[in-house]
Amino acid sequence: MSHSSPPLPPDDEIALLPADGGPGFNRLVFESSPYLRLHARNPVDWFPWGATAFEKARSEDKPVLLSIGYSTCHWCHVMARESFEDQQVAAFLNDHYVSIKLDREERPDIDEIYMTVTQALTGHGGWPMTVMMTPGQEPFFAGTYFPKNDRGGRAGFLTILHELHRLWTGDRARVLASAGQLTMALGEMMHASADPSAEPLPETESILSQARDELRQSFDHVHGGFGRGTKFPTPQVLSLLVRQWTRDNDPQTREMIDRTLRSIRNGAVYDHLGHGIHRYSTDPAWELPHFEKMLYDQALYVIALLDAWQATGDETHAATARDVIGYVRRVMTSPGGGFYSAEDAQSEGVEGRFYFWTPAQVSAVLGDDDARLFNAAYQVIPGGNFRDEASGEKSGASILRLPLDFDPAALAAKHGITTDDLIDRLTTARARLLDAREMRARPPLDDKVLTDWNGLMIAAMARAGRVLDSAEYRSAATHAAEFVLRELRGADGRLLKRWRQGQAGLPAHLEDHAFLVWGLLELHQATQDPQWLRGAVMLNRRMIDDFSDHDGGGFFMTAADGETLIVRSRKLHGGAIPSGNAVAALNLLRLARLTGDTSLEERHDQLLRAFAAEIRRHPSAFPQLLQSLDFAAGPAHEIVITGQPGADDTRAMLRALNQRFLPNTVVVFRPPGEAPPITALAPHTRDQHPLDGKATAYVCRNFACNEPTTSVHEMLALLRW
Numbered sequence: 001m002s003h004s005s006p007p008l009p010p011d012d013e014i015a016l017l018p019a020d021g022g023p024g025f026n027r028l029v030f031e032s033s034p035y036l037r038l039h040a041r042n043p044v045d046w047f048p049w050g051a052t053a054f055e056k057a058r059s060e061d062k063p064v065l066l067s068i069g070y071s072t073c074h075w076c077h078v079m080a081r082e083s084f085e086d087q088q089v090a091a092f093l094n095d096h097y098v099s100i101k102l103d104r105e106e107r108p109d110i111d112e113i114y115m116t117v118t119q120a121l122t123g124h125g126g127w128p129m130t131v132m133m134t135p136g137q138e139p140f141f142a143g144t145y146f147p148k149n150d151r152g153g154r155a156g157f158l159t160i161l162h163e164l165h166r167l168w169t170g171d172r173a174r175v176l177a178s179a180g181q182l183t184m185a186l187g188e189m190m191h192a193s194a195d196p197s198a199e200p201l202p203e204t205e206s207i208l209s210q211a212r213d214e215l216r217q218s219f220d221h222v223h224g225g226f227g228r229g230t231k232f233p234t235p236q237v238l239s240l241l242v243r244q245w246t247r248d249n250d251p252q253t254r255e256m257i258d259r260t261l262r263s264i265r266n267g268a269v270y271d272h273l274g275h276g277i278h279r280y281s282t283d284p285a286w287e288l289p290h291f292e293k294m295l296y297d298q299a300l301y302v303i304a305l306l307d308a309w310q311a312t313g314d315e316t317h318a319a320t321a322r323d324v325i326g327y328v329r330r331v332m333t334s335p336g337g338g339f340y341s342a343e344d345a346q347s348e349g350v351e352g353r354f355y356f357w358t359p360a361q362v363s364a365v366l367g368d369d370d371a372r373l374f375n376a377a378y379q380v381i382p383g384g385n386f387r388d389e390a391s392g393e394k395s396g397a398s399i400l401r402l403p404l405d406f407d408p409a410a411l412a413a414k415h416g417i418t419t420d421d422l423i424d425r426l427t428t429a430r431a432r433l434l435d436a437r438e439m440r441a442r443p444p445l446d447d448k449v450l451t452d453w454n455g456l457m458i459a460a461m462a463r464a465g466r467v468l469d470s471a472e473y474r475s476a477a478t479h480a481a482e483f484v485l486r487e488l489r490g491a492d493g494r495l496l497k498r499w500r501q502g503q504a505g506l507p508a509h510l511e512d513h514a515f516l517v518w519g520l521l522e523l524h525q526a527t528q529d530p531q532w533l534r535g536a537v538m539l540n541r542r543m544i545d546d547f548s549d550h551d552g553g554g555f556f557m558t559a560a561d562g563e564t565l566i567v568r569s570r571k572l573h574g575g576a577i578p579s580g581n582a583v584a585a586l587n588l589l590r591l592a593r594l595t596g597d598t599s600l601e602e603r604h605d606q607l608l609r610a611f612a613a614e615i616r617r618h619p620s621a622f623p624q625l626l627q628s629l630d631f632a633a634g635p636a637h638e639i640v641i642t643g644q645p646g647a648d649d650t651r652a653m654l655r656a657l658n659q660r661f662l663p664n665t666v667v668v669f670r671p672p673g674e675a676p677p678i679t680a681l682a683p684h685t686r687d688q689h690p691l692d693g694k695a696t697a698y699v700c701r702n703f704a705c706n707e708p709t710t711s712v713h714e715m716l717a718l719l720r721w
Contacts, residue, residue: 008037020045032500033103034446035071039080043090046101049110057098057135063168063175064137065099068111068129071446072279072292072342074351075145076128082148083157089148092158096165104129105341105450106498109509109558112569116189117182118142130157132164137566138179139186183566190567201605202612204633207619207626212244212253214620219256223285223404224263231281233264233297235304236578240623242307243630243663257308264301265320268386268401271355272378273434276327277301279345287401288387291345291352291443296577298328299456306460306467310661318468325464328457329476331445337479338449338487338499339457347443354443356386356397357433365436366429373415373422374429378402448500451488451508454480455515456577459522466526466658474526481523484516485535494542510557510580513543517587521594528654528669530678533594537681540591543584544603553610554581572611578624581607585628593638593666596684604628627663634702636664637719640688643695645671649710650695656712662719 008014014029021029021040029040031048039046047053049066057064067084069076083089093099104111104127111129117139119125125144132141141164149156155163167175215237218226225231238257245253264270267286269278276298278289302321309317332340347354357380363371379385380398387395412422458480465474488496488504495508495516517536524532546559549570557569557580572581585607592600608615608629615622639657643650650669657667670678670685679686690696691708697715698708706718 008040028101032448032498032503032505033071033106034444034448034500035069035076035103035105036101038071039084039101042080042084043087043094044084044099045090045094046099049100049102049107053098053100054135054137060098062096062098062135063140063164064133064135065093065097066102066114066129066131066133067099068102068104068114068131069127070103070105070342071444072294072344073127074290074292074345075126077346079128079145079157083146086148089158089161092161092165096161096168098135105448106506108511109562109569110565112557112571113186113190113565113567114139114142116569117186118144120182120185120189134176134179138176138183140175140179140182187567190569190571200612201608202615202619202629204629207615207629208244208247208633211240211619211623211626212250214618215241215256216252218620220284221255221259224256224259224261225284225286226260228284231269231284231286232576233269233277233280233301234623235297235300236623236627237620238304239307240626240630242304242311242661243627246311246661246663247630254312257312258314261305261308261317261320263404265316266402266404266406268399271327272400272402273355273430273437274327274331275323276331277324285404287385287399289352289399291355293332293343294576295328295332295339295341295450295453296456298324298332299453299460300577302460303463306463307661307663310467310659321464322468325461325473325476328461333476333480334447334449334483336483336487337476338483339454339480340445340447341450341453342446344443344446347441352386352395352399354437354440355399356384356395357400358384358397362433365433370425370429373425374433376415377406377411377422377426448498449483449488450498451484451495451512452497452515452577454484455512455517455519458484458516458519462519462522462526466522469655469658474523477519477523477526481520481532481535495539507559507562509559510543510547510555510584511577513539513547514555514580514583514587517543517591518583521587521590524594525667528667530676530681533678533681536587537591537595540584540587540600547580549610553606555584555607572614572625573621574624581611582622582624582628585625586631589628589631589636590666593636594668595682601632604632631664634664636702637662637666638700639665639667639715640670640682640685640698641667641695642670642672642685642688642698643690645669647695652712653695653697653715656716660716660719665719 008029017025017029021027025040026042026046027048028036028046031037036048102110114129114131115125118129121142128145130143130146131139133139146157146160148158150159215226226234238260241253241257245257263286269281269286269289276293279292279294279297280290282288282290302324305317305321334340345351359375359380359382362375362380366374378400384396385398408422409419412419458477461473462477464470465477487499490496495512496504497506497508497512517540520532520536547555549556554570571579573579574582585604588600588604592598619626641653668678668682668685670676670688672690688698691710694710696708696710699706699715699718709715
């Protein structure tokens with residue numbers, strides 16, 4: 001069935017189906033993943049990843065087709081419609097292959113391994129990912145999307161299936177030799193720099209300068225963003241650049257930050273009615289997005305906006321962060337407080353339909369006068385402004401977008417109104433159009449709750465609660481953290497990967513631990529509640545115990561007692577989402593400074609040495625990791641505020657710190673008393689007490705401490721570089 005196929009039967013009816021799903025379904029009907037369940041009615045005899053599928057392949061002497069995607073992937077849906085719902089393709093697959101469907105969001109460890117193979121063989125990656133492998137999981141062919149039949153000089157899926165079957169049955173030695181060579185090369189790629197003792201630490205100033213220069217070379221001065229083709233928001237790059245700008249006050253760095261954030265906010269990659277950002281833009285001008293909305297994009301974008309607002313004072317960034325958070329709370333938050341994964345790009349089988357407008361539709365909602373004003377601002381034009389990616393033809397509809405250098409005053413003058421009147425009318429128009437849009441068929445919601453992505457959103461929400469002084473945001477972050485720590489743990493207390501509709505499962509990976517530690521650290525900094533620091537310390541300790549590469553440094557993606565795959569992945573590069581190693585690096589430094597545990601700084605240095613050669617080759621590829629390098633270079637500050645909880649002078653000190661961009665600063669609140677709970681976590685706070693009954697700041701810089709002060713002004717003066 002198609003992506004818009006009828007819903008599956010209730011769970012109690014599914015439980016009565018035979019083990020293979022019966023005549024109307026395949027085995028994916030029993031899975032929790034929304035992506036896998038989308039394929040439960042396919043005529044392909046799908047298996048989920050597991051021993052059963054590989055044992056069948058061994059016993060029947062068949063190769064394995066591994067198809068990897070995710071629920072909001074546009075081209076995954078296209079390949080499903082063309083091939084996996086096709087009886088001819090399904091019959092050939094069922095006769096000659098064992099077919100496995102995998103949700104890359106549930107099993108990023110498997111996805112990482114075979115994406116590395118796909119990129120090595122084809123020079124690019126993406127989803128859907130199509131991999132052929134032996135029953136021993138060794139790959140011998142890989143690619144991404146394939147049309148069913150040959151098209152434009154490109155081999156179709158059926159052609160590939162027939163040719164690989166011919167090789168498997170007629171030239172097995174060649175296939176196995178290729179699989180062995182690929183597997184050996186894969187192991188080498190996954191552990192290319194496995195001797196940390198042979199590498200000195202990266203040179204901070206030169207590495208940061210090199211990264212900045214690389215970003216300048218790829219910066220698009222016209223449209224903002226980086227590169228000349230497809231544009232991704234890359235919030236981690238922007239957060240790194242904000243740090244750079246606060247160091248060097250370089251106008252070129254500031255231009256990269258401002259133009260990119262303005263282009264994202266004005267372009268079609270931003271949802272101007274419901275807020276939040278789409279996955280990416282297929283063109284350099286941010287005009288033609290892929291429309292899926294991912295939780296991790298919202299989280300990282302909010303963090304970058306907050307960084308930029310604190311550093312530059314541009315209120316647009318704070319307002320946009322509030323709008324994105326509003327979207328997440330309205331659409332992507334479960335009743336229990338956890339955050340859902342994604343909204344699809346498609347509705348009613350058409351990508352972007354939910355977001356399209358015609359002039360007539362706008363007029364029907366706003367009336368002709370306001371519609372003329374709105375359409376002029378947001379480029380809603382006769383014939384449409386949106387081109388279909390595949391055909392290049394106009395769709396007949398428009399996606400809302402502002403000019404990249406939108407000038408409200410000029411538009412207001414053109415229409416003979418004041419700028420304030422223009423802004424008020426556009427604000428009202430957006431609200432009315434949003435109400436009208438809510439009556440449309442919504443894109444499907446991927447309602448699974450992932451531990452790692454929730455860690456990112458907890459970090460963003462808590463950070464927003466702190467810097468925007470919002471009790472609502474702090475509460476949302478708190479409820480999400482409580483949900484994850486309550487619902488996504490096994491009987492042994494260890495983290496699990498995924499929760500959906502009351503059921504949690506799958507072992508957690510490095511990213512789940514590292515991202516959730518990040519979230520708990522931000523929540524501690526936002527609330528100064530020691531339980532969140534305690535949780536971060538314990539979870540970080542578990543991460544070190546289960547994921548450390550004791551020989552090479554850094555962390556593996558999977559736990560030592562996890563499922564055995566053909567290689568155990570250890571990576572630094574993260575792409576759209578930072579890698580677990582990159583996030584863990586900064587966590588280690590922050591925890592070391594918060595708790596005084598210097599062994600964590602040593603682990604940070606080991607991690608850097610493990611990847612030093614990789615960092616030196618192309619530093620701008622690791623923007624999240626370089627933030628820890630920036631922290632380690634300093635100046636860094638550890639601040640203890642001690643005073644009466646909730647007292648005006650205590651609040652004034654904390655508020656003054658929260659309002660400023662101090663990325664290399666950690667803050668601990670110590671209430672009065674001989675041994676409050678925080679002293680067990682941060683022993684250096686035991687002897688720090690209020691002076692003369694007043695809130696007092698103890699400020700240390702680069703391991704040297706100053707005299708305590710009761711003055712907010714003096715405290716801030718101690719933080720100046």
